[in-house]
Amino acid sequence: MREGLYIGIDLGGTNIKAGIVDSQGNVLKKISVPTGHGPDAVIANMVSAANRAVDQAGVNIDQIAAIGIASPGSLSKSTGVVIRCANLPGWDSVPLCDLVSKALGKPTIMENDARAAAFGECMAGAGRAGTIRNMIMITLGTGVGSGMILDGQLVHGHTGMAGEIGHSIVVSEGELCGCGQRGCLEAYASASRVHRRAIQVLQNSKATSSLRNLAFKTGSPTARDVAEHARRGDTLALNIWDETCKFIAVGCVNAAHLMDPEIIVLGGGLAAAGKLLLDSVERHFREQYWKIEPPRAEIRIAEVGNDAGFIGAALLAGKVVAPLQLRRRAEMATDAIEVARHGHSVPTSKL
Amino acid sequence: MREGLYIGIDLGGTNIKAGIVDSQGNVLKKISVPTGHGPDAVIANMVSAANRAVDQAGVNIDQIAAIGIASPGSLSKSTGVVIRCANLPGWDSVPLCDLVSKALGKPTIMENDARAAAFGECMAGAGRAGTIRNMIMITLGTGVGSGMILDGQLVHGHTGMAGEIGHSIVVSEGELCGCGQRGCLEAYASASRVHRRAIQVLQNSKATSSLRNLAFKTGSPTARDVAEHARRGDTLALNIWDETCKFIAVGCVNAAHLMDPEIIVLGGGLAAAGKLLLDSVERHFREQYWKIEPPRAEIRIAEVGNDAGFIGAALLAGKVVAPLQLRRRAEMATDAIEVARHGHSVPTSKL
Numbered sequence: 084m085r086e087g088l089y090i091g092i093d094l095g096g097t098n099i100k101a102g103i104v105d106s107q108g109n110v111l112k113k114i115s116v117p118t119g120h121g122p123d124a125v126i127a128n129m130v131s132a133a134n135r136a137v138d139q140a141g142v143n144i145d146q147i148a149a150i151g152i153a154s155p156g157s158l159s160k161s162t163g164v165v166i167r168c169a170n171l172p173g174w175d176s177v178p179l180c181d182l183v184s185k186a187l188g189k190p191t192i193m194e195n196d197a198r199a200a201a202f203g204e205c206m207a208g209a210g211r212a213g214t215i216r217n218m219i220m221i222t223l224g225t226g227v228g229s230g231m232i233l234d235g236q237l238v239h240g241h242t243g244m245a246g247e248i249g250h251s252i253v254v255s256e257g258e259l260c261g262c263g264q265r266g267c268l269e270a271y272a273s274a275s276r277v278h279r280r281a282i283q284v285l286q287n288s289k290a291t292s293s294l295r296n297l298a299f300k301t302g303s304p305t306a307r308d309v310a311e312h313a314r315r316g317d318t319l320a321l322n323i324w325d326e327t328c329k330f331i332a333v334g335c336v337n338a339a340h341l342m343d344p345e346i347i348v349l350g351g352g353l354a355a356a357g358k359l360l361l362d363s364v365e366r367h368f369r370e371q372y373w374k375i376e377p378p379r380a381e382i383r384i385a386e387v388g389n390d391a392g393f394i395g396a397a398l399l400a401g402k403v404v405a406p407l408q409l410r411r412r413a414e415m416a417t418d419a420i421e422v423a424r425h426g427h428s429v430p431t432s433k434l
Numbered sequence: 435m436r437e438g439l440y441i442g443i444d445l446g447g448t449n450i451k452a453g454i455v456d457s458q459g460n461v462l463k464k465i466s467v468p469t470g471h472g473p474d475a476v477i478a479n480m481v482s483a484a485n486r487a488v489d490q491a492g493v494n495i496d497q498i499a500a501i502g503i504a505s506p507g508s509l510s511k512s513t514g515v516v517i518r519c520a521n522l523p524g525w526d527s528v529p530l531c532d533l534v535s536k537a538l539g540k541p542t543i544m545e546n547d548a549r550a551a552a553f554g555e556c557m558a559g560a561g562r563a564g565t566i567r568n569m570i571m572i573t574l575g576t577g578v579g580s581g582m583i584l585d586g587q588l589v590h591g592h593t594g595m596a597g598e599i600g601h602s603i604v605v606s607e608g609e610l611c612g613c614g615q616r617g618c619l620e621a622y623a624s625a626s627r628v629h630r631r632a633i634q635v636l637q638n639s640k641a642t643s644s645l646r647n648l649a650f651k652t653g654s655p656t657a658r659d660v661a662e663h664a665r666r667g668d669t670l671a672l673n674i675w676d677e678t679c680k681f682i683a684v685g686c687v688n689a690a691h692l693m694d695p696e697i698i699v700l701g702g703g704l705a706a707a708g709k710l711l712l713d714s715v716e717r718h719f720r721e722q723y724w725k726i727e728p729p730r731a732e733i734r735i736a737e738v739g740n741d742a743g744f745i746g747a748a749l750l751a752g753k754v755v756a757p758l759q760l761r762r763r764a765e766m767a768t769d770a771i772e773v774a775r776h777g778h779s780v781p782t783s784k785l
Binding site for chain 2 (some may be wrong): 199216219229233236238239240241242243244245246247250251252253254255257260262263264265267273297329330331333336337341342343344355361371373374375413420
């Protein structure tokens, strides 16, 4: 029987992903279901997705050592509570870990979703099985976030909020961000800003562009549309894309100087553009980087993609429970020796 | 006899400071001497300053457990070599630790000066005896640097270059910095920029200002002059100071979002302005910080000041050698037991 398996659950605003993961970060089976509404329904969906993943992976629940949840929102990791979450309406101090742990009968831990994804990438993707000990993963989606591993440790900060690179100011007194600050990286480099920039440029210019042929609908053109048309050589789309990459590169320059990572990993929706993103960000990175010496950090595209969150959460669960399991085994061994010696057990705490 | 004392040496471009420091960060004696020129002379000055500090502290060299050096420049910490240094002409791959260690007969370690100072502040100043486990100290001098302690650990990064907050971009395509990048924090928030901004404003405006009464000389008005005249209510000086503080606050906003520190400590030359600096930076910090919730980080002025470098280096030396000493003591105890048992010693490695 294969031992040391973990369930990773990525709780997203739209979908829940649950996967069975081994201690090397290999995924035996994964399930994706709609998130649903309200804590009760959502947690029931998480538990059902986890159970289905266990069944379909053909493993026994006894083989599962622990559960890790990648959660958005403001978390209390020590108590396993989701304090609140913009993407999960109605969640107010929900004891998520306790509820999932009771339903599935396993020790359960949680981690911020961007941080879990960075850990997943570090252990199972761009981080080469965790051999890279200094990395930052910048997640370029609707918002811009990051997870950092420094000197081999996931960085949390004093209140668990470390990594908000999207709200570092890159244009003093610049554009207003959704957070109320001016000049945030997120206000220039997120997928939503690619969309908004495209709308503005299309409205304010007469230039021909294949983007004008897209059916009119809310949210169009998307960042994906812009990337696709840029790839096909549309000049206007290329300019919008390039402008975005210039700002992403500012984020990379700042991360490089402040953290001195070995690699900067670009993840999230925009990273689906692959080489189109990497080439342009790399070029702007080198152009904007100081001239004292060449950059020491390498920029890479995330390899694990959307699975990084649940894989990272599962591996973090393993990291937490493995020492506990070892101690429990040592206690059991000590008990067995005591029973053999004295015919009865001595509480380990008295030894 | 007092045991566990350390020598801390801060190697600066102008002065060398050497101090005798106990394991709590208390300074028994400190000495400051001019740095001198060329590796040989400089190292001789370091050794002589250290010896004088030992003598004047009235301690025996046997009480010194180790030496820590706070050094500028590009360092190889593992080999104890100063690879090169802009402020120390003629230094090219100097095995500083080996040379000092041989001259003083003690294990010697080195640390980047900004990082050593941050550690000193954390352990003996604003960090409340190291109880604060997440802090960043931003050093506002001729340049702008930082040292970070995250989750209780000094952050080094992949190549030991972490903390270059002065070269994070805060104004995309902004002013040219000495490093060749545009829009660096250092190009807006260093003491040199206060001086340069003052010259520009004085030349380009007809406004009356007490700064105009200063004797004309190179480097005047200094950042200290500007602070002093601002304190006395000179409007023009106040405006220059305030503009500088606005950019320092951008650095604080970015550090807060990226690191989530408990405290942000302002050190270096500009910090001598104390409350004048703190009040203005705090106000701009709150104004520019996102509106989702109030800032979680507290901004403080450095408490240890210019001694933080050698104190931090000394305490870091203690951190490195203390476990080695414990192991050595354990080995000696084991040897003693073996001798008592068998009449001869068994190499510890064979146990």
